[in-house]
Structure formats: structure tokens, C-alpha cells
Amino acid sequence: MERKDVLVPAEDLARQRDFQEKIRRMFEARQAHPRACVDTFGCQQNVADGQKLMGMLQEMGFTLTEDAKEADLVILNTCAIREHAEQRVFGNLGILTHTKKENPEQVICLCGCMAQEERVSKRIKESYRHVDLVFGPQALWKFPELLWEVYETHKRVFSVQDEHGTIAEGIPVVREKGVKAWVSIMYGCNNFCSYCIVPYVRGRERSRDPQAVLAEVRELVEAGYKDITLLGQNVNSYGNDLDIGYHFPDLLEDIDKIPGEYLIRFMSSHPKDATYRLFDVMAKSSHVAKQLHLPVQSGNDRVLHEMNRRYTRAQYLDLVNYAKRVMPGLVLTSDIIIGFPGETEAEAMDTVSLVEEVGFDALFTFIYSPRPGTKAAAMPDPATREEKQKWFDKLLEVQNAKSAALHAAYVGETVRVLVDGESDDPEFPLASRTEGNRLVRLKGDKSLMGKFVDVKITGSNTWALYGEAI
Ligand code: 5AD
Numbered sequence: 001m002e003r004k005d006v007l008v009p010a011e012d013l014a015r016q017r018d019f020q021e022k023i024r025r026m027f028e029a030r031q032a033h034p035r036a037c038v039d040t041f042g043c044q045q046n047v048a049d050g051q052k053l054m055g056m057l058q059e060m061g062f063t064l065t066e067d068a069k070e071a072d073l074v075i076l077n078t079c080a081i082r083e084h085a086e087q088r089v090f091g092n093l094g095i096l097t098h099t100k101k102e103n104p105e106q107v108i109c110l111c112g113c114m115a116q117e118e119r120v121s122k123r124i125k126e127s128y129r130h131v132d133l134v135f136g137p138q139a140l141w142k143f144p145e146l147l148w149e150v151y152e153t154h155k156r157v158f159s160v161q162d163e164h165g166t167i168a169e170g171i172p173v174v175r176e177k178g179v180k181a182w183v184s185i186m187y188g189c190n191n192f193c194s195y196c197i198v199p200y201v202r203g204r205e206r207s208r209d210p211q212a213v214l215a216e217v218r219e220l221v222e223a224g225y226k227d228i229t230l231l232g233q234n235v236n237s238y239g240n241d242l243d244i245g246y247h248f249p250d251l252l253e254d255i256d257k258i259p260g261e262y263l264i265r266f267m268s269s270h271p272k273d274a275t276y277r278l279f280d281v282m283a284k285s286s287h288v289a290k291q292l293h294l295p296v297q298s299g300n301d302r303v304l305h306e307m308n309r310r311y312t313r314a315q316y317l318d319l320v321n322y323a324k325r326v327m328p329g330l331v332l333t334s335d336i337i338i339g340f341p342g343e344t345e346a347e348a349m350d351t352v353s354l355v356e357e358v359g360f361d362a363l364f365t366f367i368y369s370p371r372p373g374t375k376a377a378a379m380p381d382p383a384t385r386e387e388k389q390k391w392f393d394k395l396l397e398v399q400n401a402k403s404a405a406l407h408a409a410y411v412g413e414t415v416r417v418l419v420d421g422e423s424d425d426p427e428f429p430l431a432s433r434t435e436g437n438r439l440v441r442l443k444g445d446k447s448l449m450g451k452f453v454d455v456k457i458t459g460s461n462t463w464a465l466y467g468e469a470i
């Protein structure tokens with residue numbers, strides 16, 4: 001599909017607003033006060049999609065509830081990244097047979113990445129007959145129309161065609177209360193890392209217009225949001241499909257010009273597309289947090305090649321060394337997969353040695369989970385679960401020691417944090433984040449909520465810092 005065809009035409013979006021209105025009037029005529037429960041699994045991109053679903057639901061007259069039992073409409077906004085995530089969703093679907101028995105009028109929807117998998121939609125069609133509506137991420141903007149069809153026809157509706165995907169601007173959003181906001185800057189993924197299901201379920205890469213992104217960030221800053229994260233499967237390829245010579249560092253530079261007291265973060269970043277220029281722009285910007293999530297996945301060149309990551313260990317090390325040089329104090333995190341098909345113990349230990357060498361502030365670590373339909377799922381996988389667990393435990397041991405040491409080095413320092421939550425620890429009732437996104441549990445008054453404050457760090461462990469506002 002040509003880039004010019006990617007934007008959903010205004011008249012199609014207007015039609016969706018008409019369906020929202022029809023649904024609102026239908027409930028009004030019945031003098032009903034419908035309630036909806038949106039249960040989101042998985043990554044921040046999915047959280048952002050969930051906020052759009054809630055935005056559309058509010059326009060239809062729904063109030064939101066967290067209790068599926070009392071809801072007239074239940075939406076499971078699902079994740080397909082690992083088998084465990086899928087099992088949880090099937091478990092939840094099982095529970096919903098009971099809520100529907102209590103309330104036969106209840107409408108149940110399954111959307112998100114799992115819904116787009118043929119294997120899953122087939123299973124839902126055949127064995128989960130209480131599910132009324134199934135649609136994939138590319139059909140999200142058509143949700144009002146699909147839901148109307150369910151109410152009109154009382155038939156089950158499936159919208160799961162394999163699509164390139166579009167961009168729909170102006171869908172209403174229900175944001176979290178507080179200071180954090182998510183902004184999707186692009187959708188889809190073209191990389192086809194051999195273990196990953198995302199390119200099969202979220203369509204091809206398409207970037208939002210820079211002006212649309214800038215307008216949204218400006219609005220958020222004006223509304224008082226202070227911690228804004230730009231989202232994309234690989235933000236470093238932002239703009240490639242726009243063909244206007246405008247790329248992610250350009251977008252960061254332009255966002256940075258927006259006046260106000262706020263931080264910009266972004267995720268995720270693919271090392272193959274990360275450039276020195278990106279790090280230079282981060283270094284000289286005043287709003288971009290000196291924090292980088294740069295998933296490495298493996299520290300072994302053969303495994304990286306089999307994963308189709310398209311960089312080497314040496315290239316990765318060169319990138320992080322450059323980033324650390326131009327941003328002293330940079331907080332660096334990563335994703336790791338242990339037990340990729342065919343990985344040997346020595347290769348897994350190359351990953352452990354890379355982790356030792358880089359000194360990440362924190363890691364998101366996963367044991368490989370085969371995703372049917374991906375290239376890796378068809379590769380021989382001789383290592384046992386026990387072996388993989390042993391390698392995984394070794395990795396955690398090394399990382400936990402590193403995180404604890406890095407955290408201990410903060411004790412006695414004064415750092416600036418954004419207070420963004422409460423905790424149930426009476427001694428440290430507030431939760432806050434450093435610019436590098438490290439969690440600081442804080443002594444202090446609730447009036448600090450939503451503010452940037454200087455704190456003295458008084459203690460630490462593997463997962464958090466402790467401090468007092470000064
Ligand atoms: N098995 C295990 N982990 C995976 N990830 C993606 N696909 C798989 C899989 N099949 C991890 C990668 C990615 C993160 C979001 O999830 O590390 O960066």
C-alpha cells in the first residue's frame with residue numbers, strides 16, 4: 001500500500017462517530033446506563049490502544065468499571081508476545097462464561113494482538129462461543145461500527161483480515177490520571193526478528209505525520225503532563241515511510257522546542273537503526289530524558305544473526321559506548337532472550353558477559369517462547385527447559401548484583417525526581433522517578449504529587465532507591 005493511502009479519510013472517521021452516536025442513543029432510549037470493562041495486557045502500545053477504546057466507549061455513553069461482573073461490555077485487549085500472556089487471556093475468557101451466564105446480555109470482545117492470529121481467532125470461533133466480537137489492532141478505529149453490528153444483528157462479528165494497517169487521527173483518548181502520558185508516533189513493524197510475532201499481527205510500519213505528533217505533545221504539556229513517552233515498535237525507523245527526509249532525531253529536536261517543564265522518553269529502539277546523531281540530539285536536548293532502552297536480545301553473533309537482528313555484538317557495544325560518552329550518567333536498559341532455538345550454554349554465557357561488560361541499569365529478561373508462524377518456531381530447539389532456566393538464573397544473578405551496586409552508588413547523592421504515585425509503605429508513602437526512570441520511594445507529603453523535586457537518596461536495594469525530599 002502506498003503511503004498516501006495510509007491515512008483513514010476524514011469521512012470514514014466521521015462515520016465511526018455516527019456509530020458512536022447511534023449506540024449512545026440506543027442506550028438512552030432504553031434508559032440504560034451501560035458500563036464497560038477494558039482489560040489490557042502487554043506493552044505500552046497496547047495500553048495506548050486501550051485508552052483509545054475507552055475514549056470511544058465514553059463517547060458511546062459507557063461509564064468505565066474495573067469489575068467484569070458488573071459490566072455490560074467486557075473487552076480483553078490482548079498480547080501475543082509470549083505463550084504465557086496468551087494462556088492468561090484464555091483463562092480470563094473461561095471466567096467470562098460465568099459472568100455471561102449471570103448476565104446473558106453481556107457483550108464480550110477480544111481485540112489486540114492475539115485476536116489477529118489466525119490460530120486464535122479460529123479457536124475463539126469454534127470453542128469460545130460466548131465471545132461476540134473479535135478484531136485485530138488494524139481494525140481498532142472501526143470499533144464503533146463493529147460493536148453496532150453486534151447490537152444490531154445479535155450475531156458474532158470477526159474483523160481479523162491480514163492488513164497493512166492505517167493511521168486514524170483524532171480518536172478520543174481516556175488518559176491515566178496524573179503526569180504520565182503515552183503518544184504512539186508510529187504503528188507496525190517491518191523487522192521480522194525471527195522469534196517475534198509482532199510484524200504478523202500489527203501490520204507494516206507507518207509513521208504519523210510530524211505535525212500531528214507535535215500537536216499532541218504540545219496539548220499534553222499544556223494539560224500538565226510531565227512524563228511523556230513516545231511509542232513505536234522501533235522508533236528509530238520513524239519517518240522512513242514518510243519519504244520527506246525527516247527522521248526520529250528530527251522529531252525529537254522539534255519536540256524539544258516545545259516550552260514547559262516536562263520529560264520526553266521513547267521506546268523501543270532497535271540498535272540496527274540507532275545512530276550517533278540520535279545520541280547527539282538526546283545529549284543536547286533539554287527535555288529528552290537521558291535514558292535509553294536499547295534491546296540487545298543476545299550477546300552472541302551467531303544467535304543475533306539467527307534472530308535476524310542485523311547488528312553484531314561489537315556494533316552494539318560501539319553504540320552504547322558512544323551514547324555513554326556523550327551522555328554521562330545515561331541510564332541504560334535492555335531486553336534479553338535466553339534459550340533461542342539452538343542456543344548453546346557458551347552462547348548464552350556470551351550474553352551474560354555482554355551484560356557484565358555494559359553494566360545495564362536494569363534488564364527485562366525472557367526465556368524464549370515459540371510463537372507459531374514465526375521463523376524461529378520451526379527451528380530445532382534441543383536445549384531443555386531446565387538448562388535454559390539455569391542460564392537465565394545466572395543472567396539474573398549477574399544483573400541483580402549490578403543493579404544493586406548501581407543503586408548503592410546513588411546513596412548520599414541529591415537527585416531530581418518527578419513524584420508520580422503513592423505507595424502502601426507508611427515510612428515512604430510516595431513513589432517517584434528519576435530522569436533515568438529509576439524508582440525512588442520517598443518520605444514526604446502528598447502535596448508533592450505531580451511535582452519535580454530534589455531528593456536526598458538515603459538507601460537502596462536491587463529494585464529501588466529510597467529518599468527524602470529536601
Ligand atoms: N519469546 C521470548 N521473548 C520474546 N520477546 C519477543 N518475542 C519473544 C519470544 N517469542 C521479547 C523481546 C522483546 C520484548 C518486548 O519481548 O526481548 O524485545
Ligand code: SF4
Nearest residue numbers: 189191192193196198
Ligand atoms: Fe518484534 Fe523485532 Fe519488531 Fe521488536 S523490532 S517488534 S522484536 S520484530
